[in-house]
Amino acid sequence: MRDNDGDSLLLGQRVVAILETGLRTATYKLATLMALIDHCIENMPASPDDVLDIPIPALAHRVLEIYWLQVRPFEGQILSQMTGGPKGVIPNAARRLRAAAHVANSRAPLDVAISRVPHAYETALDEVSVCLAGEPLRRLQRFGGAAGSDPFLYDDAFLQKPSSSAKRVRGYSIELKPGVAHGLARLAGLLKPALEIMWVDDVRRMNKFLYAEVPDIAGHLFGRERAALEKVREPFKDAFGPHCFYCSTHLPTGNPIDHVLPWSLVGIDGLANLVLACARCNGDKSNALPAVPIIDQLLDRDRGMLEQIASEIGWPTQRDRVVAAAVGIYRMQPAGVPTWSGYKQTTRLDIAFPPSWE
Structure with a gap:
């Protein structure tokens, strides 16, 4: 039997070493690693x-x-994602797409x-695919000062x-080595915050x-602006009632909207991952992994109602992503890990996997 915990730790150490041993001239490597981690979570091998x-x-x-969210102006300024100015293939592709979709500076999802x-x-x-194949993917595994990868x-x-042909790159794939997908997914809770800090x-x-006192640049870059989800609140109250999803308390005006699968772990903004919450439960849960019955309750909501809300407000449900992410997240958890089951309550994870999520 392999020591999977030891393998994951070694993998994480090598990933961090790659990033710390060289000067990054763009944020592309960080984005590629984040994307790899998210893909592994939602496509966890058996x-x-x-x-x-x-x-x-x-x-x-x-x-x-x-980058779809990151290219929005921050305090009236366009943020550069590379040394030397605001140019860059990937941010520019995102900006052109935002302009074509007429979403202005809103947090409307890429969908x-x-x-x-x-x-x-x-x-x-196509532009992003060619860029990834040409730069970050072939440089991602190169230590600072090394001649090769x-x-x-x-x-x-x-x-x-x-x-440089988009047609050819469409057919390219990378194959993660044995154990890497599981290791990256298992380390998501550690690696993603580290990548955000970098x-x-x-x-x-x-x-x-951007001087030290500039407020909440991290919130802008990684989409934590609570106001952005306000358009979900009233349709959810009309559909599901003005009650906290977790404790059923009656909700006041301006209550929080919570990501059930934590945003810090999987950045899924779809309606299928959002619920109404009271300030007490929202603050207590924070970035904790919810107990399995909470996921059961989340996925048991009326799909037709969610699709109707999605159509009315122009916001995706992303239910398939929520299911895939939940399966991946819980599959990689060690037995007995604490999960959040309500205000000031935890439950040790003890499930016969996989649950009947679909």
Whole structure:
């Protein structure tokens, strides 16, 4: 039997070492790693030792989704994501897509653009795919000062002579080595916060107007603005009643909207991952992993009602992603891990996996 905990720890150490041993001139490596982690969570192999094939366009979609929110102006300024100015293939692709979809500076999800302007989305996806194949994916496994890469995540030999053809890149995939998908997913709770800290530091370094007192640059970069979800509140109250999803207390005006699967672990903004909450439960739960019965309750909600709300307010449900992420998250949890089951309550995880989520 393999020591999967030891393997995951070694993997995490190597990932951090890659990022800390060289000067990053763009945030692309950080975005690629975040996208890899999210893909692994939502596409968890059945066995910890299995490989995982990831089409580059699928990875490009996730990278585009990250920058989709980040390219909005921050305090009237366009943030640079690379040394030397605001230019950059991936942020510019996201900006052009936002303009084509007429979403202004709102936090409307990427799915809105996919629905409104599918051809513009495909163009942006091709641009990001070619960029990933040409730069971050073939440099991601290179330690600072090393002449070549150390392919501990995936074999990158075919990327060393990248093609500039979007048609060819659409057919490219990377295959994560045995154990890597499970290891990245299992380390998500540690690696993603570390990547965010590095990202904020890089953006501050790349944008001289961001002094230490500038408020909540992390919130802007990683989508934690609570006001952005306000349009969900009233339709949810009309559909499900003005009660806290967790404790059923009656809700006042302006109550929080909570991500059941924590935003810090999987950035899913779809209606299927959102609930009405009271301030007490919302603050107590924070980024904790919810108990399995809470996920059962979440996924038992009326699908037709969620789709109706989605149609009325132009917001995706993303139910399939929520199910896939939940399966991946709980599959990688060790037995007995504490989960949040209500205000000041925890339950040890003890389930016969997989649950009947669908």
